[in-house]
Amino acid sequence: MGARLIIVSNRVAAPDPKGTPSAGGMAVAVKAALKNRRGLWFGWSGQVSEEPDPLPRVIDAKRVTYVLVDLSKNDVQEYYNGLANSVLWPILHYRGDMQEYSRADASGYLRVNRMFADKLSPLVAEEDVIWVHDYHLMLLGHELRARGHRNRIGFFLHTPCAPPDILQTLPLHEQIFGSLVHYDLVGFQTANDRDNFARYLVARGASPTRGGAYEFEGRQVKLGVFGVSIETKTYMRLARNAGRSAMVALVKESLSDNRLVLGVDRLDYTKGIPDRIKAFERFLEDCPEWRGKVTFLQITPKSRSDVKEYGEIESEVTGLIGRVNGRFGDAAWTPIRYVNRSYSRTVLAGFYRAADVALVTPLRDGMNLVAKEYLAAQDPENPGVLVLSEFAGAARELEQALIVNPHETDAVASAIKHALEMPLDERRDRHAPMLSHLQVNDITKWAEDYLSALADGRQTRRLLDSLRVFFGTQQGREPMATL
Numbered sequence: 001m002g003a004r005l006i007i008v009s010n011r012v013a014a015p016d017p018k019g020t021p022s023a024g025g026m027a028v029a030v031k032a033a034l035k036n037r038r039g040l041w042f043g044w045s046g047q048v049s050e051e052p053d054p055l056p057r058v059i060d061a062k063r064v065t066y067v068l069v070d071l072s073k074n075d076v077q078e079y080y081n082g083l084a085n086s087v088l089w090p091i092l093h094y095r096g097d098m099q100e101y102s103r104a105d106a107s108g109y110l111r112v113n114r115m116f117a118d119k120l121s122p123l124v125a126e127e128d129v130i131w132v133h134d135y136h137l138m139l140l141g142h143e144l145r146a147r148g149h150r151n152r153i154g155f156f157l158h159t160p161c162a163p164p165d166i167l168q169t170l171p172l173h174e175q176i177f178g179s180l181v182h183y184d185l186v187g188f189q190t191a192n193d194r195d196n197f198a199r200y201l202v203a204r205g206a207s208p209t210r211g212g213a214y215e216f217e218g219r220q221v222k223l224g225v226f227g228v229s230i231e232t233k234t235y236m237r238l239a240r241n242a243g244r245s246a247m248v249a250l251v252k253e254s255l256s257d258n259r260l261v262l263g264v265d266r267l268d269y270t271k272g273i274p275d276r277i278k279a280f281e282r283f284l285e286d287c288p289e290w291r292g293k294v295t296f297l298q299i300t301p302k303s304r305s306d307v308k309e310y311g312e313i314e315s316e317v318t319g320l321i322g323r324v325n326g327r328f329g330d331a332a333w334t335p336i337r338y339v340n341r342s343y344s345r346t347v348l349a350g351f352y353r354a355a356d357v358a359l360v361t362p363l364r365d366g367m368n369l370v371a372k373e374y375l376a377a378q379d380p381e382n383p384g385v386l387v388l389s390e391f392a393g394a395a396r397e398l399e400q401a402l403i404v405n406p407h408e409t410d411a412v413a414s415a416i417k418h419a420l421e422m423p424l425d426e427r428r429d430r431h432a433p434m435l436s437h438l439q440v441n442d443i444t445k446w447a448e449d450y451l452s453a454l455a456d457g458r459q460t461r462r463l464l465d466s467l468r469v470f471f472g473t474q475q476g477r478e479p480m481a482t483l
């Protein structure tokens with residue numbers, strides 16, 4: 001059997017008998033990246049089980065085998081809601097002040113990382129390449145090394161990476177962020193994220209090597225930039241055919257001649273939804289000529305509802321929308337339509353295509369796939385306009401979007417007006433280079449670039465390993481495994 005690709009992530013887009021679409025970019029991207037590969041995808045089943053040591057559930061689907069583990073209620077609370085989403089998530093999004101750290105959650109995080117390593121370890125063959133995704137599982141590389149695995153193991157961070165001063169607000173930062181040096185390659189969405197992490201390593205005493213890696217406590221880790229992307233071609237096709245969807249047809253009909261402004265985000269405080277609503281309100285204040293002629297559809301699946309801050313953002317958003325609709329709406333026109341459910345890719349592609357403007361205005365975002373999907377879904381002859389926050393990773397690639405600072409209400413309000421009134425020539429001139437960029441830099445390229453960078457250096461590593469064996473300094477349980 002040849003080398004397999006083993007993907008490990010907290011959230012897994014396993015085939016769902018109910019067909020519920022997963023509303024999160026990491027799972028969407030990894031699923032697309034695995035499409036033409038043979039491999040194994042290991043992660044949380046999304047289920048809670050109180051059995052002491054439940055066996056992983058195995059689902060064989062075409063080329064990919066899914067191996068899913070349940071978590072206990074305590075695990076979900078301490079590891080997922082706790083350290084991952086109440087501590088690491090805000091810190092990585094530059095909000096060290098929002099973290100709700102507790103020792104219990106930290107030990108839950110370590111416990112679940114160890115449990116993942118224990119359950120994955122027997123499934124790993126010598127030649128497998130292991131690719132770990134996201135902040136939930138930072139320690140997994142170290143844990144696998146401790147169990148003797150000398151495979152190529154890579155890590156990709158889907159979120160932004162904050163500067164060192166903010167990373168250091170995590171009480172266990174050395175153990176958690178520092179453990180990333182046990183991977184062979186750590187990938188980031190943008191050069192800014194990579195540079196922040198490189199500065200963190202250097203502040204901790206790591207030294208850059210000539211080959212562009214960092215050496216720290218006897219380990220060498222490469223850092224790289226690999227902006228995640230979408231299945232551009234597939235999205236273009238889906239959007240062309242989306243008129244066939246009954247839901248899309250219904251929405252279009254319900255709009256009559258109104259222009260459509262669209263937002264699609266998980267209900268997350270990083271997505272800047274309240275600021276966006278305030279900007280739309282300012283636009284309606286400033287541009288009375290547009291009242292009654294434009295509808296803002298905000299699609300917002302609920303997310304991480306057991307975390308306090310997510311409950312708070314929900315009340316804030318509903319309050320603001322009520323205020324705008326009450327203030328500007330009338331019996332025949334609702335300015336903002338707000339839904340808390342998720343839609344399939346096909347329906348979403350139709351909404352994107354129907355929208356004159358997309359508002360993608362996060363306060364901080366690793367990449368934001370919605371921005372890319374929106375562009376891919378446009379009719380190149382008559383495209384809509386993307387209003388994009390400068391703080392989304394996507395802004396580093398999509399320079400022809402209307403780039404805004406989401407904190408500046410007036411600027412976002414003017415961008416909405418500019419977008420709605422933009423002449424066809426300018427819309428085409430902005431859209432064409434961004435679409436070309438996405439056609440070249442699609443999800444396949446993302447996965448290939450990452451995996452070839454991970455494979456690169458294997459020869460060097462083998463040589464180093466053999467030298468260590470030769471000089472009697474080999475560590476690990478299976479010293480001859482990759483020679």
Ligand SMILES: O=P(O)(O)OC[C@H]1O[C@H](O[C@H]2O[C@H](CO)[C@@H](O)[C@H](O)[C@H]2O)[C@H](O)[C@@H](O)[C@@H]1O
Pocket residue numbers: 011023024025026027029134135158159228303304365366367368369
């Ligand atoms: O798994 P959840 O807790 O339901 O959250 C959904 C995902 O949110 C985050 O997505 C990130 O990945 C996207 C693709 O790279 C990127 O565009 C976006 O900016 C990120 O926020 C999170 O990083 C994932 O782990 C979650 O599964």
Ligand SMILES: O=c1ccn([C@@H]2O[C@H](COP(=O)(O)OP(=O)(O)O)[C@@H](O)[C@H]2O)c(=O)[nH]1
Pocket residue numbers: 021022023024025026028264265266299301341342343344345348367368369370371373
């Ligand atoms: O109703 C919805 C809303 C969102 N999404 C998908 O969820 C992903 C969101 O990814 P993004 O990178 O924009 O943000 P994240 O939620 O991962 O932070 C995108 O692929 C969307 O198409 C979806 O399938 N249905």
